[in-house]
Amino acid sequence: MADATTEMSPSTSYGQFVVDVLARTTRTSGRIDQRVLRRSLGLASSYLITDVTMNAEEGMSTWRAGFNRLVDVMVALHAREELEVETVSTASQACSECWSVAGSWREMDDCREGVKAIATRLKGLLDANGKTYHGQAIYAPY
DSSP: OOGGGGGGGOOOOOOHHHHHHHHHHHHHHOOOHHHHHHHHHTHHHHHHHHHHHTTTHHHHHHHHHHHHHHHHHHHHHHHOOOOOHHHHHHHHHHHHHHHHHHHGGGGGTHHHHHHHHEEEEEHHTTTTSSEEETEEOOOOOO
């Protein structure tokens, strides 16, 4: 009979996924493809579940590292005035989804603090009214 530990799948890491995707996209084009950025943001809630459930000790930190790296890229694009409204909206939706996921399991309650910190960073990119980006409405959960 095989050892149970050899049959387990390796844990996921949103942080490593994001590094790999960003490296691949910039290596081929020399710039950030915001479609790829949006797809990566759209996976945040799935990675929150898999990172935390597959690696209870480090899962939240790997997930948070990945999401924060994506926000770092968004901040840089914003500073260069290249950030697209659709990307901001996708990030807002990802935060909302992660908030819901984190609230669905008692074991993930601490993850809500991570979501809140990321949402606060994103809010800093918005127009003064906190509801638009460059005058255009973004995703809002309510």
